[in-house]
Amino acid sequence: MQLGFVIDQSRCIGCHACTVACKSENQVPLGDFRTWVKYTEEGEFPEVRRSFSVLRCNQCSEPPCVTICPVTALDKHANGIVEVDPALCIGCKSCMHACPYDALYINQNTGLAEKCHFCAHRVARGLAPACAVVCPTEAIIPGDFDQATSRVSQMARDFDLSARKPEAKTQPNVFYKDVTTANIDPGLSNKAGGFLWSNAQTGPQMAAQTFEARDREMSGEPALARTTYDVPRKELWGSKITGYLFFKSIAAGLLPVALMLHWTAGASLPGLGEAAVSLGFLLVTLLLLVFDLKRPERFLLILLRPNWDSWLARGSYLILAYNLALVLWMADAFMGWDLRGHVLAGSLVGLGGLTACYTAWLFGQARGRVLWMKRHFALHLLVQSALAGSAALALFAWSPWGAGLAGSSEALGASALGEFMLACCGLHLILTLLEDRCAPRGREKEYARAARLVTHGPWMVRHWVGGVLFGTLAPIVLLVSPVDGAMQIAALLMLVGLWIIEDVFIRAGQALPIS
Incomplete structure (x- = not known):
């Protein structure tokens, strides 16, 4: 059994009765939507065509x-409906990024994710969803696609129906008859021209849309259809997630880098100080993750009932394992148990690497954010972790607390550390410059739009000046300079540049409209 809808856009009059009925039936909060109507217009006066789509x-x-x-709060039932269990949801917002259709929202009153559930309480009593009942033109047709005699199955056979974003490979079960392509493909319409009946939206998404409209005009490309009515969208992840990436990079890189210098350059064996600093940054990472949840008191559900298909759950266990390895290293350094051999050291390097790069696989599951799905992201995260770890090690080793962390600069292997930092900067620069070639397969066009926002759009100055010039090229120059203190200045610039690169990546990844 697979319940779904066919929406006949040749009948839709854009009256919003479905939206109002859904809000009333399911007590949807003001500003949130489980179903909504999008308007687009094409042409110039007097030859203008307005089209509607129910999303x-x-x-x-x-x-x-x-x-x-991460906690199995979402489940697909036997009747094909995907529903949220409010008793399990932790409000992490990952499902909202995974959805290519912008179909989920966080109820600000409860902190829980919500979505259309096909009016499950009505279906259980043999009733149709509220939106279908109130539609005055019967444009919304619910039914079972697995039942050959159902009306939706008959329409699927008799008409050339369209679906939203088949390239996302989600196998959607809402189909459209006689829909204008621009209404279901967000890449074919633009909202920069203003809205009907409401103020124009503001924020990063509108800045991205304005840039794209001007970019097309300057390149001589024909204008896209105009989005003249749509529901507002918010930036879901911000500085806390940037901080999570940044501090995780330092935590996952600092002690492994010190160990590699010990093995390759004869630096002293890392002790209590390096492990303590790594552990401190790891705890900051964990706190940022917890405080970004809308229901932080439920955080332990990730560990107590994990969804092993989710890289958010797997990553939580990787962080826990790395945390335990760091504690064991600290305990050995303090108690003198003589356990810091190749097995524990190798485990720390391996767990540090996995802690650094698991986010790439998590973001790969976020099918609504195509920029985050870039190929080779795991490699780039490993390089960023090595860069952040080596920069942090350089700063701490020459700080007033340096003797407690890594001994003297000679013991650390200063020249080897500088060479390592230089190599990390070079690799980071190469991978950054090659990002426009890392589109996920099947999503190349959408990825190119998102990547252009970074390199030519609203985030261009921060990316090139802050992230590349001052955060990568300047440190390379300093690291080959014989000036005293150049390594510490380079290390500071590397960390600032990395924060900028990661913050731009997080924010630009959410800027493209996906519905």
């Missing part, structure tokens, strides 16, 4: 929101 959850056969949820 909602697609009750996917391969729902990415179910896969990414």
Whole structure:
């Protein structure tokens, strides 16, 4: 059984009755939507055509929101409907990034994710969803696609129906008859021209849309269809997630870098100080993750009932394992148990690497954020972790607390550390410059739009000046300079540049409209 909808846009009059009925039936908060109507216009006066589309959850056969949820709060039932269990949701917002259709939201009153559930309480009593009942033109047709005699199955056979974003490979179960392509493909419309009946939206998404409209005009490309009505969207992840990436890079890189210098350059064996600093940054990472949850008191559910398909759950266990290895290293350094051999050291390097790069696989599950799905991201995160770890090690080793962390600069192997930092900067620069070639397969066009926002759009100055010039090229120059203190200045610039690069990546990844 697979319940779903066929929406006949040749009948839709854009009256919003479905939206109002859904809000009333399911007590949807003001500003949030489970179903909504989008308006687009094409042409110039007097030859103008306005089109409508009813947008909602697609009750996917391969729902990415179910896969990414770390606590199994989302489940696909036997009737094909995907539903959120409010008793389990922790408000992490990962499902919202996984959905390519913008179909989930966080209820600010409860801190829980919510979405269209096909009016499950009505279906259980043999009733149709509220939106279908109130539609005055019967444009919304619910039914079972697995039942050959159902009306939706008949329409699927008789008409050439369209679906939203088949390239996302979610196998959606909401289909459209006679829909204008610009209404279901967000890449074919632009909202920079202003809205009907409401103020124009502001924020990063509007800045991105304005840039794209001007970019097309300057390049001589024809204008896109105008989005003249749509629901507002918020930036879901911000500085806390940037901080999570940044501090995790330092935590995962500092002690492993010190160990590699010990093995390759004869630096002293890392002791209590390096492990304590790594552990401190790891705890900051964990706190940022917890405080970004809308229901932080439920954080332990990730460990107590994990969804092993989710890299958010797997990553939590990797962080826990790395944390325990760091504690064991500290205990050995303090108690003198003589356990810091190759097995524990190798485990720390391996767990540090996995802690650094698991986010790439997590972001790969976020099918709504195509920039985050870039190929070779795991390699780039490893390089960023080595860069951050070596820079942090350089700063701490020459700080007033340096003797407690790494001994003298000679013991650390100063020249080897400088060479390591230089190599990390070079690799980071190469991978950054090659990002426009890392599109996930099948999503190349959408990825190119998102990448251009970084390199030519609203984030261009921060990316090139802050992240590349001052954060990468300047440290390279300093690291080959014989000036005293150049390494410490380079290390500071590397860390500042890394923060900028990661912050731009997080924010630009959410700027493209996906519905």
